[in-house]
Amino acid sequence: MGKDIIKQWGFPLDNIFLAAGPCSAESEQQVLETAHALTEKGVGFFRAGIWKPRTRPGSFEGVGLKGLAWMDRARSETGLKIGTEVAEPSHVEACLEYGLDVLWVGARTTTNPFSVQAIADALRGTDVPVFVKNPMSADTGLWVGAIERLANAGLTKLGAIHRGVSSALEMRYRNAPAWKMPIELMRLMPEVPIICDPSHICGKASLIATIAQEAMDLLFDGLMVEVHPDPPSALSDAAQQLTPAQFVSMVADLELPHEQSNSATFLNRMSELREDVDELDSNILELLGKRMDIVREMGRLKTEQNVSTLQPHRWQEIVQDRVNKGIGLDLSEDFVLQVMQSIHEEAIRQQEADRVEGAG
Numbered sequence: 015m016g017k018d019i020i021k022q023w024g025f026p027l028d029n030i031f032l033a034a035g036p037c038s039a040e041s042e043q044q045v046l047e048t049a050h051a052l053t054e055k056g057v058g059f060f061r062a063g064i065w066k067p068r069t070r071p072g073s074f075e076g077v078g079l080k081g082l083a084w085m086d087r088a089r090s091e092t093g094l095k096i097g098t099e100v101a102e103p104s105h106v107e108a109c110l111e112y113g114l115d116v117l118w119v120g121a122r123t124t125t126n127p128f129s130v131q132a133i134a135d136a137l138r139g140t141d142v143p144v145f146v147k148n149p150m151s152a153d154t155g156l157w158v159g160a161i162e163r164l165a166n167a168g169l170t171k172l173g174a175i176h177r178g179v180s181s182a183l184e185m186r187y188r189n190a191p192a193w194k195m196p197i198e199l200m201r202l203m204p205e206v207p208i209i210c211d212p213s214h215i216c217g218k219a220s221l222i223a224t225i226a227q228e229a230m231d232l233l234f235d236g237l238m239v240e241v242h243p244d245p246p247s248a249l250s251d252a253a254q255q256l257t258p259a260q261f262v263s264m265v266a267d268l269e270l271p272h273e274q275s276n277s278a279t280f281l282n283r284m285s286e287l288r289e290d291v292d293e294l295d296s297n298i299l300e301l302l303g304k305r306m307d308i309v310r311e312m313g314r315l316k317t318e319q320n321v322s323t324l325q326p327h328r329w330q331e332i333v334q335d336r337v338n339k340g341i342g343l344d345l346s347e348d349f350v351l352q353v354m355q356s357i358h359e360e361a362i363r364q365q366e367a368d369r370v371e372g373a374g
Contacts, residue, residue: 016173016207016235023143023171025058025095025116029270031209031236033097033116034261035061037251038074039081047243049088051258056265059095059116060088061238065105066250067122074249082112089115101129103136110140118145119160121177121214125149130160134167143171147211152179152190154198161206174199174208175238176229178215188217188254191225193232200233213240213254222256223264230268239264302357306364313365323365329358 021027034052039045039062049060062085066076085096097116100106101123109117117137123129124147137144144164149156161172176196178189196208210229212222226237242248242255256264275281316323333354340350 019205020058020173020207020235025143026056027058028056030056030230030265030268031207032057032265033059033061033209033236033238034241036063036242036248037213037240037255038063038066038249039077039084040249042084042087044243045081045084045088046091048241048258049092049094051243052241052261053092053094055258055262057094058236059097060085060092061097061240063250064098065101067101067120079108082108082114085114086112100133103132106133106136110142114142116143116145118175119147119164121147121150124156124160125151125153127156127159127163130163134163134169137164137169138167141168141170143173144169145173145175145209147175147177148179148195148199150180152192152195154195154202157195157199158202161203172206173235174203174206175211176208176215176234177211187215187221187225189215191215191228193228196234197232207235209236209238210234211238213238213251213256217251217254219245219254219256219260222254223267226264227268230270233271233273237265305357306361309361310364310368313368316365317369323362323369332358 017027017031020031025031032055034055034057036044036048045062048062052060062081064076064078064081064085066074082098085098088094089096095115097114097118098109099120100109100117101120106117119130119133123133130146146157146160146164148154149160157174161174164172174196176199178187179192179195181190196210199206199208210226212225212229215225216222222239226239229237239261240251240255241258241261242252243258245252245255245257248255313323315321333351336354337347337350341347
């Protein structure tokens with residue numbers, strides 16, 4: 015559905031929606047060379063950063079307005095549609111003046127509702143397609159809210175871009191993939207097309223193909239990939255940019271799964287397995303309900319004896335025991351820990367609610 019919507023916006027589309035181009039517009043020659051290399055490669059629009067919000071001052075922060083003129087020329091010469099990131103009303107005004115075909119709101123901007131509202135107000139009365147990147151934190155509500163602010167301003171061509179979230183943990187990727195965020199967005203806003211930005215998730219060109227395939231396996235509507243004619247010389251995010259040839263090769267190797275199969279054998283077996291899953295889920299919920307009955311009784315005993323709701327040593331014992339049991343059942347440590355943390359939070363909530371009600 016999402017890809018069909020994007021096609022209705024006037025973007026060329028084959029099997030997958032693609033946005034590609036350099037992290038930053040650095041020179042007219044670089045912009046034109048990249049755009050020509052991407053012509054007739056199935057690219058929906060040519061992307062390039064004009065204003066770059068850097069973490070610290072003194073680094074390359076984009077070329078500014080002259081970059082829009084370079085992109086406009088690239089559009090004239092190649093026929094590619096063009097798009098860039100906007101972070102404030104003055105950016106919007108400049109892009110509208112040059113007639114950019116698509117805009118997107120960056121992760122740093124999505125984090126600030128005041129900034130998103132200012133952009134929405136600047137776009138009021140237009141109908142340019144606008145994509146919204148997820149915020150840098152794992153806050154789906156901020157992401158949804160940003161899209162809603164643009165919709166409330168009268169914009170109808172709205173999409174989302176998933177670029178992962180920041181994490182203080184050492185990991186393989188630059189940003190944690192955090193797939194549960196886009197999956198939840200798909201549930202909350204099924205009419206909004208969503209594309210993946212594997213470049214910012216990975217931070218390394220060698221990892222991009224893997225994340226791009228994962229996005230396809232999760233039924234994303236497309237990809238936004240950073241492509242540079244000479245990545246080592248790039249003025250921003252050099253490590254995560256592909257060459258045009260690498261980009262074309264990666265796209266050609268992508269496998270695009272279907273949401274359903276017409277095989278009767280497949281459908282019948284899936285129906286049986288889903289019934290089993292439904293029954294098990296029902297059993298799990300009933301067991302959780304019984305667990306909370308016990309938790310509330312424990313809470314009443316704690317209240318009578320003026321014992322704290324939180325029992326740190328007992329919680330430590332539970333975590334260690336359940337994680338070990340989960341690993342023995344081929345469940346990941348992270349998964350078991352998340353499940354137990356959620357159960358523990360609900361147990362604390364139930365006991366505190368009874369304590370407050372009893373005090374009242």
